[in-house]
Amino acid sequence: MSPGLRDGLRKRVEKLRTLPSSPAVLKPLLELLRLDPEHLDLKKVVELVSYDKTIAAQCMRIANSPLYGRARATESIQAAIVALGIQRVEDILLTCCLHKFSSGGKWATDPEVYWRHSLGCAAVCRELAERIDFRDTEKAYLAGLLHDLGILVNSLAYTEEYKGVIARARERGVPLAEQEMSDLGFTHAESGSILGATWQLPQAVIEVIALHHDVERAPAGNPLVALVHIGDLLCRCRGLGYGYEEWRSVELVSDPAWEQLKKFAPRLESMDLARFTMDLDAFFPKVQQLVDAVFSPKTEHSTVEVSY
Amino acid sequence: MNATLAPTVVKEREEAVDPVYLRVRDLVYQTCGIYHSDEKLYLLVAACKRRMTGGGAKATNAREYLDLLRNLAYRDAETRALLNEITIGETCLFRSMPQVNALKNVILPELTAERAKIGLKKLKLWSAGCSTGEEPYTWAMFLLEQQATLLRGWTFEIQATDLNDRSVETAKAGVYGDYALRNTPEEYKRKYFTAEEGTKLKVKDEVKARITFQRLNLNDNSRMVFMKGMDLIFCCNVLIYFDMVSKKRVVQHFYSNLMPSGCFLLGRAESLYQVNDQFRLVHLPGTTVYRKPGPEAAKTGKP
Numbered sequence: 001m002s003p004g005l006r007d008g009l010r011k012r013v014e015k016l017r018t019l020p021s022s023p024a025v026l027k028p029l030l031e032l033l034r035l036d037p038e039h040l041d042l043k044k045v046v047e048l049v050s051y052d053k054t055i056a057a058q059c060m061r062i063a064n065s066p067l068y069g070r071a072r073a074t075e076s077i078q079a080a081i082v083a084l085g086i087q088r089v090e091d092i093l094l095t096c097c098l099h100k101f102s103s104g105g106k107w108a109t110d111p112e113v114y115w116r117h118s119l120g121c122a123a124v125c126r127e128l129a130e131r132i133d134f135r136d137t138e139k140a141y142l143a144g145l146l147h148d149l150g151i152l153v154n155s156l157a158y159t160e161e162y163k164g165v166i167a168r169a170r171e172r173g174v175p176l177a178e179q180e181m182s183d184l185g186f187t188h189a190e191s192g193s194i195l196g197a198t199w200q201l202p203q204a205v206i207e208v209i210a211l212h213h214d215v216e217r218a219p220a221g222n223p224l225v226a227l228v229h230i231g232d233l234l235c236r237c238r239g240l241g242y243g244y245e246e247w248r249s250v251e252l253v254s255d256p257a258w259e260q261l262k263k264f265a266p267r268l269e270s271m272d273l274a275r276f277t278m279d280l281d282a283f284f285p286k287v288q289q290l291v292d293a294v295f296s297p298k299t300e301h302s303t304v305e306v307s308y
Numbered sequence: 309m310n311a312t313l314a315p316t317v318v319k320e321r322e323e324a325v326d327p328v329y330l331r332v333r334d335l336v337y338q339t340c341g342i343y344h345s346d347e348k349l350y351l352l353v354a355a356c357k358r359r360m361t362g363g364g365a366k367a368t369n370a371r372e373y374l375d376l377l378r379n380l381a382y383r384d385a386e387t388r389a390l391l392n393e394i395t396i397g398e399t400c401l402f403r404s405m406p407q408v409n410a411l412k413n414v415i416l417p418e419l420t421a422e423r424a425k426i427g428l429k430k431l432k433l434w435s436a437g438c439s440t441g442e443e444p445y446t447w448a449m450f451l452l453e454q455q456a457t458l459l460r461g462w463t464f465e466i467q468a469t470d471l472n473d474r475s476v477e478t479a480k481a482g483v484y485g486d487y488a489l490r491n492t493p494e495e496y497k498r499k500y501f502t503a504e505e506g507t508k509l510k511v512k513d514e515v516k517a518r519i520t521f522q523r524l525n526l527n528d529n530s531r532m533v534f535m536k537g538m539d540l541i542f543c544c545n546v547l548i549y550f551d552m553v554s555k556k557r558v559v560q561h562f563y564s565n566l567m568p569s570g571c572f573l574l575g576r577a578e579s580l581y582q583v584n585d586q587f588r589l590v591h592l593p594g595t596t597v598y599r600k601p602g603p604e605a606a607k608t609g610k611p
Contacts, residue, residue, distance in 0.1 A: 173413070233591070234591070237591040237592065237593060237594075238591075238594065239593070239594060245409075245413075245593040245594075246593065247413040247414050247593065248414060248592075249414050249415070249418065249590045249591070249592050249599075250590065250591040250592075251588050251589075251590050251591075251599070252589070252591065253588055253589070254588065272579070272581045273581075273589050274343075274579035274580065274581050274589055274596065275337070275343050275579060275581060277589075277591065277596060278343050278345040278348075278577065278579075279345045279346070280345075281345055281347055281348075282345035282346035282347030282348070282349075283346075283347075285347065
């Protein structure tokens with residue numbers, strides 16, 4: 001990307017920051033996320049969740065969705081947090097924040113498609129991390145959730161142009177990044193990393209956003225880039241992509257990301273990838289239910305009175 | 309498996325599944341290579357229940373049924389009977405649209421580009437375990453259609469084999485009823501079939517001419533070595549009946565018989581995990597296939 005283009009992009013991203021829907025709890029939340037788990041304070045989390053009524057209600061709906069494995073409705077924020085564990089609540093809270101942030105602007109793409117892909121990728125990354133004994137499964141979730149932040153940026157900052165980009169990518173059945181590069185001169189990886197830096201996201205997550213389509217440039221010490229790259233590809237091959245089919249074949253074991261990740265998680269070598277792929281199909285309807293929970297306040301749980 | 313991914317909830321009915329069926333699932337996967345994800349688990353449960361209620365299996369609940377599958381005296385026969393229940397009704401023309409679309413939009417374009425480099429304009433397919441002919445006819449009609457566009461100027465031939473003489477004879481006749489034709493697009497019916505008695509349709513001779521039907525035992529090593537030069541091999545719900553040793557041997561034959569970059573396609577729920585590690589699992593929209601590494605990979609020795 002040329003320096004001029006980068007400057008223009010940065011200016012547009014900075015303007016996004018002033019959108020009225022930018023959630024107030026995001027900054028304290030991200031600070032909380034950076035603390036050691038033992039320093040996390042339940043009271044503080046409840047406080048953050050309760051700060052914003054809309055977010056609190058949405059949190060309840062998400063906590064009660066099948067993806068989080070809740071068998072019966074949780075009726076208070078405190079109970080939900082205890083049942084789910086603080087780490088999961090942070091995932092949920094972050095999801096809500098992003099949703100709140102993104103719902104203020106005009107969309108170039110169907111926001112539901114974006115959320116299905118982001119939440120799907122987050123969950124697939126966490127599941128993959130668990131199966132291969134990758135140490136930091138929650139980080140994997142967070143990185144999966146945020147990896148396509150740039151699509152949000154492009155969608156809000158370049159609404160009209162971006163509609164055309166998506167339409168052409170769909171027509172040709174090619175990866176979105178490829179079409180972005182030829183039409184805009186930059187990809188969602190670049191615009192996303194600028195917003196990620198503005199939001200002061202953890203460095204490892206910014207690297208995932210910036211390099212998930214360019215794994216070979218990932219720093220050797222950050223296996224999250226490779227992990228999210230693989231999770232992203234799996235989602236896009238199984239109908240949880242950008243809302244259209246990409247007509248190409250993906251050989252994961254020949255992908256540079258596979259070799260990179262294997263160094264950190266040797267169990268990847270012996271993982272049953274065929275079975276994992278089939279399991280994902282069972283799992284995606286649950287992602288859809290979660291997206292429905294985020295998007296339609298008129299679900300069965302919306303009548304639950306939120307008490308703090 | 310993680311709790312968020314292992315629900316014991318059956319799709320639609322939201323009815324809890326006896327966790328013993330998860331062990332039946334694993335057993336079936338280990339011995340036959342056919343896997344039921346949580347979403348498809350209800351199909352396995354239904355198949356087991358049909359075995360029990362139909363009086364075929366001496367068991368009244370999941371636990372007893374699992375014991376039966378582990379009992380040396382009954383194991384082989386019951387496993388075979390269960391597999392028959394699982395795969396019942398899977399045979400029809402155009403059985404898997406994701407496979408058809410993947411072939412049309414990805415596999416054929418990639419394969420023809422590769423073959424054109426060495427001046428080859430011919431494709432060879434093999435339907436191994438073709439049963440009553442639904443699969444080879446599907447691909448013959450599909451490829452005939454492609455000759456108007458992607459395969460203009462190309463020729464193709466299809467070998468269709470099955471162990472069962474009667475199946476081969478039925479396949480040669482090429483007469484199908486509504487059930488076998490339920491997925492067949494109307495334009496294909498009009499173009500490639502003639503009317504038979506009732507609502508039955510018969511495959512036209514121009515399609516039949518593209519296929520060689522013959523009886524073949526996949527365990528017959530001396531004949532397997534002659535099925536060379538294949539670009540695509542289809543083997544759907546056949547290997548599940550083989551024990552691990554013969555499965556490995558048969559798949560090794562398939563591997564040797566494929567040209568570099570050739571693809572091996574299995575049934576929807578089948579996997580080659582721990583059967584063969586030379587094939588590469590390839591992800592395509594909505595489906596997966598196994599591919600023999602191409603000349604590039606062979607040259608560098610890199611996966």
